[in-house]
Amino acid sequence: MDKLILIGLNHKTAPIEIRECFAFSDEDARAALALLCADPAIEEAVLLSTCNRVELILVTGRNANAIEKAKQFLARTKQVPLEHFDASLYIHRGEAAARHLFRVAASLDSMVLGEPQILGQVKTAYRMATELRSSGVILNRLLHRTFFVAKRIRTETGIGDHAVSISYAAVELARKIFGDLEGKKVLLIGAGEMAELAVEHLIHNRTGSVFVANRTFQRGMELADRYHGTAIHLEEIVPHLQKVDIIISSTGSQDYILRTPDVKGIMRHRRNRPLFFIDIAVPRNIDPRINQIDNAYVYDIDDLTQVVDDNIQDRQREAVKADRIIDAAVVQFRQWYERLDVVPTIKALHAKVRGLAHSEVARTLGQLPHLTPHDQAAIEKMMEATVKKILHDPTQFLKGDGCHGDRSNSLDVARRLFKLDD
Amino acid sequence: MQIAFIAAILLYMLSSAAYFAYLFIQRDRLQQIGGLLLMVGFACHTVSIGWAFAATGHVPVNNLHETLSMTAWAVVGAFLVLNLKFRIKILGVYVAPLVVFILLIATQFPREPLQPQNMLKGIWLLVHIITIFAGDAAFALAAGVGVLYLLQERNIKAKTRGFFFKRLPSLDLLDTTGYACIVCGFTLLTIGLISGMVYAKILWGRFWSWDPKEVWSAITWIFYAVHLHVRLAIGWRGRRAAVMAIVGLGVLLFTFLGVNFLLSGHHGQFTQY
Numbered sequence: 213m214d215k216l217i218l219i220g221l222n223h224k225t226a227p228i229e230i231r232e233c234f235a236f237s238d239e240d241a242r243a244a245l246a247l248l249c250a251d252p253a254i255e256e257a258v259l260l261s262t263c264n265r266v267e268l269i270l271v272t273g274r275n276a277n278a279i280e281k282a283k284q285f286l287a288r289t290k291q292v293p294l295e296h297f298d299a300s301l302y303i304h305r306g307e308a309a310a311r312h313l314f315r316v317a318a319s320l321d322s323m324v325l326g327e328p329q330i331l332g333q334v335k336t337a338y339r340m341a342t343e344l345r346s347s348g349v350i351l352n353r354l355l356h357r358t359f360f361v362a363k364r365i366r367t368e369t370g371i372g373d374h375a376v377s378i379s380y381a382a383v384e385l386a387r388k389i390f391g392d393l394e395g396k397k398v399l400l401i402g403a404g405e406m407a408e409l410a411v412e413h414l415i416h417n418r419t420g421s422v423f424v425a426n427r428t429f430q431r432g433m434e435l436a437d438r439y440h441g442t443a444i445h446l447e448e449i450v451p452h453l454q455k456v457d458i459i460i461s462s463t464g465s466q467d468y469i470l471r472t473p474d475v476k477g478i479m480r481h482r483r484n485r486p487l488f489f490i491d492i493a494v495p496r497n498i499d500p501r502i503n504q505i506d507n508a509y510v511y512d513i514d515d516l517t518q519v520v521d522d523n524i525q526d527r528q529r530e531a532v533k534a535d536r537i538i539d540a541a542v543v544q545f546r547q548w549y550e551r552l553d554v555v556p557t558i559k560a561l562h563a564k565v566r567g568l569a570h571s572e573v574a575r576t577l578g579q580l581p582h583l584t585p586h587d588q589a590a591i592e593k594m595m596e597a598t599v600k601k602i603l604h605d606p607t608q609f610l611k612g613d614g615c616h617g618d619r620s621n622s623l624d625v626a627r628r629l630f631k632l633d634d
Numbered sequence: 635m636q637i638a639f640i641a642a643i644l645l646y647m648l649s650s651a652a653y654f655a656y657l658f659i660q661r662d663r664l665q666q667i668g669g670l671l672l673m674v675g676f677a678c679h680t681v682s683i684g685w686a687f688a689a690t691g692h693v694p695v696n697n698l699h700e701t702l703s704m705t706a707w708a709v710v711g712a713f714l715v716l717n718l719k720f721r722i723k724i725l726g727v728y729v730a731p732l733v734v735f736i737l738l739i740a741t742q743f744p745r746e747p748l749q750p751q752n753m754l755k756g757i758w759l760l761v762h763i764i765t766i767f768a769g770d771a772a773f774a775l776a777a778g779v780g781v782l783y784l785l786q787e788r789n790i791k792a793k794t795r796g797f798f799f800k801r802l803p804s805l806d807l808l809d810t811t812g813y814a815c816i817v818c819g820f821t822l823l824t825i826g827l828i829s830g831m832v833y834a835k836i837l838w839g840r841f842w843s844w845d846p847k848e849v850w851s852a853i854t855w856i857f858y859a860v861h862l863h864v865r866l867a868i869g870w871r872g873r874r875a876a877v878m879a880i881v882g883l884g885v886l887l888f889t890f891l892g893v894n895f896l897l898s899g900h901h902g903q904f905t906q907y
Contacts, residue, residue: 373800374800385790387804388786388790388799388804388805389790389804389805389806390804390805390806391803391804391805391806391807392806480868480869482869483868483869483871484869484870484871484872485869485871486805486806486872503791506872506873506874507871507872507873509790509791511793515793518793519793519795522795
């Protein structure tokens with residue numbers, strides 16, 4: 213499997229200064245890939261470029277110094293001296309390359325373990341390669357296996373379960389309280405950046421109207437406009453607790469803005485419908501004792517961080533399972549790859565045709581008991597000769613006369629044409 | 635139809651196993667299998683009870699064995715109906731082992747009814763028995779859902795997010811389901827008590843005779859009536875509603891069995907053994 217090479221750098225091996233040099237736009241990537249494929253040493257290529265990584269997945273020709281060429285290619289297209297990033301590069305060959313690609317697509321190699329975007333990015337990279345016809349039999353097979361493995365890992369392990377960012381964690385908790393968030397009203401107290409992020413996620417879940425209470429009314433209005441909401445004064449917060457369901461506070465206030473009696477008084481008017489307080493301010497804006505009131509739930513920034521940490525640990529445990537699935541997939545890919553060799557394919561082809569002919573002849577002879585042994589031998593001889601003649605040309609073709617440099621393609625076609633892989 | 639009865643118990647056991655596996659492994663397939671086994675078990679159970687009904691001509695609640703069997707049947711039936719509207723997959727972990735438990739106790743008592751009394755006939759009686767059992771089953775489910783609510787509420791309040799956090803549905807779904815169970819149970823119980831009184835009038839000439847069973851039935855009815863009232867009038871939902879559903883099951887169990895064993899009165903043949 214030495215023809216398969218993966219060369220690249222990622223957030224673990226290269227600092228941001230280097231990674232940003234290798235940011236390919238869609239157009240850049242197309243041009244670069246076309247250039248790369250023009251090199252006769254490279255038979256197949258896929259270029260994966262995200263904000264955290266750039267990777268070249270290559271199938272090289274025989275006796276070619278493809279690694280050196282790939283490095284030069286990276287230095288040349290982005291005009292970065294090779295010595296600046298040479299130490300950051302990792303090079304995987306054969307099985308290791310396949311394993312690395314599987315891990316990347318399954319998000320085991322991501323900065324945020326289990327984040328879902330990477331699979332889409334790999335798919336985009338592959339689509340580009342197919343459009344430019346830079347991928348061939350081996351990479352087609354490898355990438356299809358990659359998508360299959362990544363999807364399987366996502367469904368069979370909990371690698372993508374549970375939120376690993378504060379604002380997602382808040383949304384996840386809200387869903388455990390309210391079930392459906394549709395139409396739930398949100399009150400923002402203070403207009404911090406993190407609060408905005410949380411609101412974005414909530415609105416994504418089709419929550420209802422948004423109220424914004426801010427010290428400076430002007431700023432509150434600006435934010436409210438953005439979410440088609442209503443700005444209110446700080447004094448109006450308590451009466452508004454009757455209407456809203458989710459409260460996100462992030463003010464710089466040194467004292468509690470909401471205390472137990474405020475909420476206790478309002479719960480009766482709310483007929484005890486649940487209230488969820490998300491307090492991301494430090495010092496805290498919401499008295500934590502409010503959490504003791506029935507149907508009121510208070511989470512502060514530490515609580516949410518704890519949730520996120522727990523979830524990250526869960527994902528790490530799930531990653532072990534994912535690696536097991538990848539191990540199996542690597543073995544399968546290697547088996548496929550090894551079968552894609554001339555000798556096993558020819559053997560399998562002969563065995564298949566000969567086997568078919570033998571069983572047919574045996575059946576026919578069974579129905580003709582009156583034939584003499586001499587006749588039978590003649591029929592069998594004829595069968596042997598026919599098989600030999602049929603197989604002669606394909607065998608010669610596969611042995612190399614006809615495959616103009618694209619032997620793996622021909623082997624693949626032969627195997628599929630005769631269904632040799634079953 | 636001893637064979638159908640045994641088949642039902644075995645299927646319920648397998649269903650319990652599937653639900654428990656689901657609790658730990660969280661594969662949706664396991665929960666589907668659990669539900670399917672429960673359904674097949676229910677079919678066998680129905681055959682067994684239907685056979686007894688056809689053979690004797692009255693609803694088989696003439697001894698403790700039959701009564702418990704009928705209870706288990708009603709609980710499974712109520713769960714299957716509930717599943718049509720509220721899909722709380724994890725509730726099977728409560729229901730399946732519960733019916734296995736009830737049926738195993740039932741097997742400890744003799745099957746043969748002692749001298750079936752002629753009184754167990756008539757349309758009012760049929761309505762009475764069916765609605766009471768169905769209502770009780772709905773209350774049993776409400777209590778189960780209540781337990782799940784309390785578990786999940788504690789997870790969220792204490793911020794521990796333990797074993798059950800991801801396995802249980804949202805508080806809102808649990809609360810709504812519990813409420814729906816109580817409303818159904820209360821409606822059925824009301825019909826059951828009215829039809830029972832009408833039957834008593836036909837049989838004994840009076841609607842009400844201050845029998846302990848009657849008194850405790852009234853207490854149970856009042857308890858659930860209060861439960862619904864405080865919920866609708868002052869919004870006692872969530873934890874309080876869950877606690878009330880669980881306490882309610884206690885009151886119900888006393889009315890259902892406790893009265894027969896500890897006090898006396900009519901409905902005696904119901905728990906004979």
